[in-house]
Amino acid sequence: MDYQQAGVDLVNAEEAVKAISALVKSTYNPQVISDLGGFGGLFRLGDEGAPVLVATTDGVGTKTEVARVAGRWEGIGQDLVAMCLDDLVCTGARPLFFLDYIAVGKNEPSLIATLVASMATALKSANTALIGGEIAEHPGSMAPDQVDLAGFAVGLVDPATAIGPERVAAGDRIIGLPSPNLRSNGFSLVRAVYADLLSGVKDGRASTREHTLYEALIEPSVLYAPIMLEFVDRSLLHAASHTTGGGLVNNLARVIPEGLSAVIDPNAWRWPSIFTQLMEDGAISLDEMRRTFNLGVGMALVVAPTHVTTVLGSYPGAVEIGHVLEGDERARWS
Amino acid sequence: MDYQQAGVDLVNAEEAVKAISALVKSTYNPQVISDLGGFGGLFRLGDEGAPVLVATTDGVGTKTEVARVAGRWEGIGQDLVAMCLDDLVCTGARPLFFLDYIAVGKNEPSLIATLVASMATALKSANTALIGGEIAEHPGSMAPDQVDLAGFAVGLVDPATAIGPERVAAGDRIIGLPSPNLRSNGFSLVRAVYADLLSGVKDGRASTREHTLYEALIEPSVLYAPIMLEFVDRSLLHAASHTTGGGLVNNLARVIPEGLSAVIDPNAWRWPSIFTQLMEDGAISLDEMRRTFNLGVGMALVVAPTHVTTVLGSYPGAVEIGHVLEGDERARWS
Numbered sequence: 001m002d003y004q005q006a007g008v009d010l011v012n013a014e015e016a017v018k019a020i021s022a023l024v025k026s027t028y029n030p031q032v033i034s035d036l037g038g039f040g041g042l043f044r045l046g047d048e049g050a051p052v053l054v055a056t057t058d059g060v061g062t063k064t065e066v067a068r069v070a071g072r073w074e075g076i077g078q079d080l081v082a083m084c085l086d087d088l089v090c091t092g093a094r095p096l097f098f099l100d101y102i103a104v105g106k107n108e109p110s111l112i113a114t115l116v117a118s119m120a121t122a123l124k125s126a127n128t129a130l131i132g133g134e135i136a137e138h139p140g141s142m143a144p145d146q147v148d149l150a151g152f153a154v155g156l157v158d159p160a161t162a163i164g165p166e167r168v169a170a171g172d173r174i175i176g177l178p179s180p181n182l183r184s185n186g187f188s189l190v191r192a193v194y195a196d197l198l199s200g201v202k203d204g205r206a207s208t209r210e211h212t213l214y215e216a217l218i219e220p221s222v223l224y225a226p227i228m229l230e231f232v233d234r235s236l237l238h239a240a241s242h243t244t245g246g247g248l249v250n251n252l253a254r255v256i257p258e259g260l261s262a263v264i265d266p267n268a269w270r271w272p273s274i275f276t277q278l279m280e281d282g283a284i285s286l287d288e289m290r291r292t293f294n295l296g297v298g299m300a301l302v303v304a305p306t307h308v309t310t311v312l313g314s315y316p317g318a319v320e321i322g323h324v325l326e327g328d329e330r331a332r333w334s
Numbered sequence: 335m336d337y338q339q340a341g342v343d344l345v346n347a348e349e350a351v352k353a354i355s356a357l358v359k360s361t362y363n364p365q366v367i368s369d370l371g372g373f374g375g376l377f378r379l380g381d382e383g384a385p386v387l388v389a390t391t392d393g394v395g396t397k398t399e400v401a402r403v404a405g406r407w408e409g410i411g412q413d414l415v416a417m418c419l420d421d422l423v424c425t426g427a428r429p430l431f432f433l434d435y436i437a438v439g440k441n442e443p444s445l446i447a448t449l450v451a452s453m454a455t456a457l458k459s460a461n462t463a464l465i466g467g468e469i470a471e472h473p474g475s476m477a478p479d480q481v482d483l484a485g486f487a488v489g490l491v492d493p494a495t496a497i498g499p500e501r502v503a504a505g506d507r508i509i510g511l512p513s514p515n516l517r518s519n520g521f522s523l524v525r526a527v528y529a530d531l532l533s534g535v536k537d538g539r540a541s542t543r544e545h546t547l548y549e550a551l552i553e554p555s556v557l558y559a560p561i562m563l564e565f566v567d568r569s570l571l572h573a574a575s576h577t578t579g580g581g582l583v584n585n586l587a588r589v590i591p592e593g594l595s596a597v598i599d600p601n602a603w604r605w606p607s608i609f610t611q612l613m614e615d616g617a618i619s620l621d622e623m624r625r626t627f628n629l630g631v632g633m634a635l636v637v638a639p640t641h642v643t644t645v646l647g648s649y650p651g652a653v654e655i656g657h658v659l660e661g662d663e664r665a666r667w668s
Contacts, residue, residue, distance in 0.1 A: 007473025012441040016469055019447035023454040027464040032431070041465025043431050045379075045490075053387075057433040057486060059470045096365070097377050099391040101435065101484035107346040113353035120357040130361040131375025134484070135350055136393045139341025139522050141480065150435035150468070152391060152486035156379075188473050 001282040003292055006192035038164075038254065039090035039242060040155075052157050054093035058083035058244070059150045060184040065191060066217055068145055069198045073111060075220030076149065077118025079184045082221035084153040085126055086242045086299065089228035090255070092163035093155030098123055099132040101150040105142035107135060115149070118220070126225040128153070165257040167238040172324040173308050174252070174262055178317035179298030180272050183221035185244050186292040190217060193282035216274045224299045227315050231301070236311055239302040243294035250291060252300050253330035261327030262302070263334045268321040272296045290333070297321060335616040337626055340526035372498075372588065373424035373576060374489075386491050388427035392417035392578070393484045394518040399525060400551055402479055403532045407445060409554030410483065411452025413518045416555035418487040419460055420576045420633065423562035424589070426497035427489030432457055433466040435484040439476035441469060449483070452554070460559040462487070499591040501572040506636050506658040508586070508596055512651035513632030514606050517555035519578050520626040524551060527616035550608045558633045561649050565635070570645055573636040577628035584625060586634050587664035595661030596636070597668045602655040606630045624667070631655060 003010060033042045033052065040054040060079045067076050077100075085095050100119060102112060112135060123130055142148075182190065191198065194217070200206035201214050224242075231237050239255040241248075249264055256262050275296065279289050289295065302324065303311050312318050322334070337344060367376045367386065374388040394413045401410050411434075419429050434453060436446065446469060457464055476482075516524065525532065528551070534540035535548050558576070565571050573589035575582075583598055590596045609630065613623050623629065636658065637645050646652050656668070 007440070008471050009441050012443055013469065013471065015443040016441055016446040019443045020450040023447065023450050024464050024467075027454050027457045027462065029461065029463055032463045032465055041431065041433065043463065043465055043488075053430070053488070055431065055433055055466055055486075055488065057435050057466055057468045059435060059437065059468060061470060062472050062475050065475045096387070097375065097389065099375065099389055099486060101391050101393060101486075103393065103437075103482055103484075106341070107343050107350055109346055109349040109353045112350040113357065116354040116357050120361050123361045127363065128361065129363055129366045129377065130358050131366055131377055132389055132391055133354075133358075134391050134393060135347065136395060136482075136484075137342050137347065137522070138396050138482070140525060141396050141399045146475065148437055148470075148472070148482060150437075150470075150484045152389070152433060152435075154377075154387070154389065154488060188471070191474060 001189065001193055001284055002288045003189050006189040008188045039087045040093065049159060052159060054088055054091045054155045054157055055152065056084050056087040057150060057152045058087060059148065062187045062191060063184045064147045064149060066187060066198065068147065069202045070214065072218050073114045075118060075218065077115045078122040078220040078223060080149045080151040081119050081122035082223045083184050084151040085128065085223065085225040088153050088155045089225050090240045090242050091157055092161055092232050093157035094229060095126055095128040095153055095155040095225060097129045097131045097154055099152045101134045101136065103136045103138055103142065103148040105138060105146045106144035107137045122223050125223060161232065163232065163237045163239050165239060165255050168255065168257055168260060168302050168324060170260060170324055170326050171305060172238055172302050173305055173320055174264065174322035175301040175303055175308065175311050176269060176297035176319050176321040177224055177299040177301065177315055179222055179294045179296055181216060181219040181274060183294055183298055185294065189292055190278065193278065213277065222298055231311065236307045237301055237303055241300045243298050243300065247291040248294060248297050248300060249331045249333060255302065256324065256330040259326065259328065260324050261329040262322055262324050262331040264322040264331070265334045269296055269319050335523065335527055335618055336622045337523050340523040342522045373421045374427065383493060386493055388422055388425045388489045388491055389487065390418050390421040391484060391486045392421060393482065396521045396525060397518045398481045398483060400521060400532065402481065403536045404548065406552050407448045409452060409552065411449045412456040412554040412557060414483045414485040415453050415456035416557045417518050417578065418485040419462065419557065419559040422487050422489045423559050424574045424576050425491055426495055426566050427491035428563060429460055429462040429487050429489040429559060431463045431465045431488055433486045435468045435470065437470045437472055437476065437482040439472060439480045440478035441471045456557050459557060495566065497566065497571045497573050499573060499589050502589065502591055502594060502636050502658060504594055504658055504660050505639060506572055507639055507642050507654055508598065508656035509635040509637055509642065509645050510603060510631035510653050510655040511558055511633040511635065511649055513556055513628045513630055515550060515553040515608060517628055517632055519628065523626055524612065527612065547611065556632055565645065570641045571635055571637055575634045577632050577634065581625040582628060582631050582634060583665045583667060589636065590658065590664040593660065593662065594658050595663040596656055596658050596665040598656040598665070599668045603630055603653050
């Protein structure tokens with residue numbers, strides 16, 4: 001089983017990005033300093049050196065479909081916040097505010113409250129205000145209990161303390177922050193692999209073992225934003241990459257400049273059991289696992305050698321997973 | 335036929351907003367100066383008097399389902415931009431940037447390009463940069479040609495030039511900016527009324543008259559942001575309300591302060607024919623028409639009597655539709 005067979009077309013995704021690139025750039029003005037592909041869009045609030053607004057948007061994919069199976073919506077708001085804020089902090093920005101878009105087949109106030117409560121708790125832990133949102137009821141085009149979520153986050157960064165490719169140097173080390181679960185990526189593949197399991201959970205046929213697996217799948221994402229803000233305040237980071245669609249190495253490549261290669265040692269940590277089980281149950285190739293899931297590293301940090309011990313000691317489970325060399329691959333597995 | 339019968343539950347919608355109000359407010363900090371119900375969330379970039387960021391989010395509802403019937407996606411991007419930017423300018427803010435979230439059953443690069451081209455053209459006319467976006471492919475949970483859109487806009491306003499309820503005074507006049515079509519509101523009701531028409535368009539059975547009706551339904555929203563920015567620059571407005579869900583009077587009420595009533599004269603303008611036809615074809619009550627559709631006024635401006643002639647002369651089709659009195663109704667039909 002792979003992502004293509006599960007209905008997610010990565011070739012088309014790349015083509016779509018190519019198709020819109022010129023259209024998007026046609027809207028730019030001199031205040032826009034981002035390009036496609038970064039972890040956030042950057043908009044300068046004035047002349048060079050002025051503070052920069054950073055904006056991100058993301059959804060939780062079809063993890064909502066897995067939540068829907070057993071009506072387990074408690075963690076999905078946190079997933080949405082993590083998807084957006086953990087992208088934002090990869091620029092060094094401090095998040096200011098967040099807005100949510102909730103599309104539902106039927107507007108059930110208790111469901112909306114559950115979703116927003118989870119968002120609010122996650123946002124408060126990162127001092128981020130929820131200042132707006134839209135609840136869109138789509139009768140007929142969505143099933144009554146179907147939900148789709150999108151989030152939007154805006155932060156502010158002083159160019160002097162921004163992190164990113166321009167700070168990365170040969171000799172830097174890569175540290176991984178642990179993710180015990182899938183976060184919010186790869187769920188179309190998960191649904192294809194576990195179609196039987198999910199219907200079993202729904203109609204009560206699932207075994208205890210299957211219920212345990214379902215619990216692991218639906219666990220909310222770790223929110224890295226709070227610790228990331230602390231690292232940024234203490235000037236401990238050169239760059240950071242949030243492991244989302246594409247996997248660890250492809251996301252890390254986005255913050256490694258030309259002329260350097262980040263090399264990741266796959267033996268530096270053990271995969272959380274959900275990933276080994278998924279690989280086995282779905283007969284998924286190692287390559288496919290690597291480009292679809294975080295495999296236990298939800299955030300990769302690029303730090304100077306002098307800061308490795310400090311960073312490792314500041315977050316339980318943080319582990320050194322690689323280093324930066326001269327090279328032309330941006331990022332690769334060793 | 336009414337909105338409730340079409341599956342949109344306005345009572346639940348109100349309850350959902352009540353249910354999340356305390357949760358949302360629990361995330362606020364002293365920089366948040368908005369409250370629920372305004373046209374945008376407001377976040378102050380510093381101490382009192384500092385510039386204020388304004389953020390809005392909205393979708394296009396199930397107008398995408400009407401677009402899907404005949405594969406007519408050319409105008410939907412503009413609808414999305416209009417829904418977000420025309421809310422934003424009701425605060426007096428100048429839009430800075432926009433992000434889009436596109437959920438699709440299958441990622442078709444040419445469809446994505448059509449959607450983004452329409453957004454980009456609309457955004458350029460309001461000097462707004464498209465700095466980010468997410469394309470979410472949801473195989474299985476959405477039909478291959480199904481699309482949902484959400485947008486997110488951020489602008490900046492100087493508190494000294496902000497518009498809103500605090501500027502409105504008894505004696506002010508209300509001017510309507512014309513909308514020849516439904517913009518992006520009321521489409522769940524439209525789909526219920528015209529289910530047969532829409533399937534006829536899809537399978538080629540529709541008559542020429544039916545095709546004309548379909549064309550009117552799918553027409554893109556007028557984008558008021560460019561003229562609104564000109565009005566704000568010339569200090570011609572006290573307040574403004576974008577006619578979205580809830581209709582003209584309910585949206586206008588959001589910018590009228592306690593102690594005043596905006597009175598709208600329903601005879602001041604003629605409904606564009608699409609609305610009379612819809613009322614007839616759907617046997618929709620006048621009350622329901624008024625709280626569901628814009629009825630030809632997509633933006634209502636509150637202006638001082640001295641500026642009425644200038645504003646009327648600055649936009650083709652602008653018409654005086656009411657005035658502000660002492661009273662306790664915020665807004666009503668005369």
